[in-house]
Amino acid sequence: MKQIAIYGKGGIGKSTVASNLSASLSLLGKKVLQIGCDPKHDSTRFLMHGKKITTVLDYIKVTNPLDYKIGDILYTGFGNTGCVEAGGPTPGVGCAGRGIITAFELLDNFNIRSKYDLVLYDVLGDVVCGGFAVPIRNEYADTVFIVTSGEFMSLYAANNILRGVSNFDTTAPKVAGIIFNRRNVDNEDAGVIRFANAVGLPICAEIPRSSEFDTAEKAGMTLIEKNRHSEIGSIFKKLAGEIVSGCKLYKANPLTDEALESAILGKVKTTYAPTPAQTETTSEPKAKFNWDPTDVTSPNRYLSKNIINDEPLHGCAFNGAASMSVHIRDAVIVAHSPKSCAYLAYQSISSAGRRGLFERGALLPVSLSPNFECTNMKEAEMIFGGTEVLIDKVKKVKLKRPKAIIVISSCPSGIIGDDIDKIKYLEEDNMPIITIKTDGNISGDYLQGMLMSYTVLAEKIIKKGVKTIANTVNVVFEKVVAKNTNSNFKIIEGFLNAMGVKVNCRFLCETTYEKLENFLSAPLNLLAYDDYTGKILKNYFIDKYGCKFLNEPFPVGFEETKKWLESVGNFFGKKDEAEKIIQDNEKIYAKEIKMLRPYLEGKKLMIITYNHSLDWILKTALDIGMEIVKLGILNFSQDAGFRTNLGISLNMEENYDREKRTHDIKKYGPDILLTNYESSAGSTDYISDTIPMCPDVGFYSGIHMAKRWAKLIKLNLQGEWKNDELLFRKYCP
């Protein structure tokens, strides 16, 4: 079976050429199948005597897959030519390229091509994307003809087609040559000949401009059928004969734009500015991101670290936005996505909830039962656009009367260009529809999605001019997927309550639409984490709403907790209450340190971690009298820049890696090695332990860790299970 693709600029006459060629081939006794790959689906019209046939994509749209029948999309035209039209979406919506892929998959399922001697693909204009390149893939066309006139744009398109083909003719040449379809413009022949010579292709046929085509097409026929003795017809018949007997094929050798202009127009060489891709070949390191907490005017202030540093994106913005938005308990979140995107986001929201129930019996409503729905975009939506299913879904969700509907878009909806803002006409006075256009990871990583949801939801929901409520705070940027989010909040709430201060709104954690509306009624805001994202969010609130924030984030370890309590006490005029809490705990802390010294004093501590803020553990270690021999800081997608307020010199190294670990363990000989994940690259020469990514807040975070080390050192506990590593390698390869 021979497969031929006919490419050329839109409107250049590909369908006329293709259908006359098919007709000629059929007259040679060949069984021919012509597949129109143009959304305007008129490739086979004159083989079908003017009849428009059902396109594959229209068919798929309305037919249950179990009811698919080949006869519904395969028609028979002149000379028993098989006629199929792939079809496509309405202009401006969906993805026509995806449509081609889908149509070809169905045709393959029917094994339709094997029933013919020749298949002719009549393909839309240019090789504009991967979908329109499908016909020139190795499993499809083995022969490519390019239809062109002498007009510059037509030749420009022909050259682009060669660029497309050059990606696919790595195993064997594919291009048969040029079909010159005359438009009778000035110097037409010379331009086409120069182009053909420049790209090293023959002109396989020259089709004159003739009213014979118009006459035949008015009669709903190909010229071949209408006038069997036409001279022009004989050109097609000759080409058909050459195809049957086997054309010589050439490799695609496209010209640069400069060479193309020079070849066609005889222009003097133009000097082009190098494209950004060309200039990026230098090995100069890119500028590192430096966080300046005072810089709220930076245009990048709402961008995640991954985006700014051009790092591989961790997760997707869709998931980040969904995971935060579900914390408005009385809103419904609608994922405009295929099932898989919503499912993956649902799992990241709910896994901490399931674990919390299993380990601690904790019932966390948001994690266990988020108000999260999905439009379940299917193949049809990918081709024809998904606005209709989104409208249907939002109408159904409205029946539940949520306080708000939040729509978040996924990669597929972004790629096909769905505009989720179109849904806003369904909004009601007491039921806003808020859209977060994450477009999956097109807008960025998980953190970027978090930032987008924070800023979009704040701007749409928070009311300005609300009355201040004394002795209240907002809690901002808790890490909702951490295991200790709730227990940490309880500790903080306990401190606040002891000082007579209440929590107004948790942004965004287990809150409601109304609480978020009244966010500005709290005179003080408490940032839970002052990592990269936390700082951005804090600056956003200061910049946008003039919010006041406590300087210190949620405190971890004795010193931080002491300082934090003093600051809160100072702000609310509750110094005595704060001091009492500190005094009560100071004695206990000193006692604990004293008890730990006999076991840990003088011991060497090495830490390799993603945590960029470690004072809580370092201070405890120093209080006990331990020696901190090395800090290896790993690159972390969620934070940038190691921070310490200890005011001492530390042997710290950022961008730490596996090789350095091996070297440093040997060099420093630590007694205790702390990491976020314990490694098999362990040794019995030191005690290893893990530190949490999100440590517990309060006075005793460091003490609890040190107590574990003391026990491990005292008993020299390693765990005999480690001796079975060789057995693991033997039996579980």
Place this chain on the structure above:
Amino acid sequence: MNCYSENIAPDSFSGIIFAMEGIDSSVTLINGPSGCKFYHSSVSDGQSVHKQDFDPLNYPEKWYFGQPRVPCTYLDSRDYVYGSREKLEEALDFLNKNVTFDLLAVINSPGASLIGDDLKSIVSSSIKEKKFVIIETPGFSENICSGYERAAIEIVKQLSIPKQKVQPFTVNILGLSIFHKYYRGDVKELKRLLNICGIKVNCCLFAGCSIEDIDSLSSAKLNIVIHPEYGCETALFLKENYGTPFYVCDGPPIGFAATEKFVEDICTILKMDRSNFKEESEIARAEAFMNISRVNSLTGLPKGVNFAIEGTWSEVYSYTLFLVKHFGMIAECASIINKERNVFRKKTTALFSKLYLPESLEKNIMDTSSELVFASGNTIANLKLQGHRFSGIETSLPSLGYIDVIPKTHLGLRGALMITEQVLNGLMFE
């Protein structure tokens, strides 16, 4: 307002990945964003621990993102416009040089599949000496079972598995995946029962099989479909292409009677003696009897206890048959997942009519009042959140988090005993 998760379920994309991850010594590379990989790596690693630790320094940031399984090409907005070739080639080069594998499966993410990159040509130019399978279209919102079956059929097609001489007394097991909660125990038990009868399991497709097992698929005398939703299309394909006959279980063999029928049918087809199995089954029944009898004599239970079940049509059929017939319990609620995979719909509907419980079928499990709930950890957690008092028995993923060191199963005789144990421990004594 409680939206529960009625339309949040894994789809064919996950089905394909979990199928490929069920092959030993395979690497499943997602040509897509890292957001598509984290969950799949986590489940694959959790269901079948391949690596001894979680040290992120062992799993490079690019491709693996600190996880042991399912690398990805971390596509971003630029790649959707300019194509994924460059990143894919870079990942393939890394895997080629640094990772040991027998089979590479390259799966487009749903977004990546829209841009139409020619995966076959890209992968074939990089992977010269290893086998590979590519899936360009993972499906959009199709159910997980259809993705799983698509992977099965594609792997047979793309690896051009030859027709081989049929080995007597050998079977393949189809329709089990690592996404089945107790798949390790399921495989172990099914192999044990068949081995007792002198039957050798040739390939347990996508449930811990090797590439050699897949290569020898056509040498089995019979294909056995355990979960029909996950295996019927594959069995039909293998019949059409290799002539291998197949046997579809009467629902997964859950409970004593179903297991006995399963073994009896297979032995009849393969003309094998099942007397050793018979004794094994009688001993298991006796063990169950002793324990049920003791509880029953004290409390009258488990007879009359209401239960709720969530599963595919065939799972609901098998669990219900066992729980109703063996324990005398009442199916108060049966909630169907992957409904459109309906090969067992009629049979299950007929069963519920026969039990005079048609109103229990296709009931929302969130409305159950049963004291025993057989469902995923997620559904169990949701019901706990609602304040409903019950005992939850996990039948499917996601799990609440229990780590199974000893492989467990709900299939076969050991599965029947396990369910018996869970039922007796889940009852509320008045």
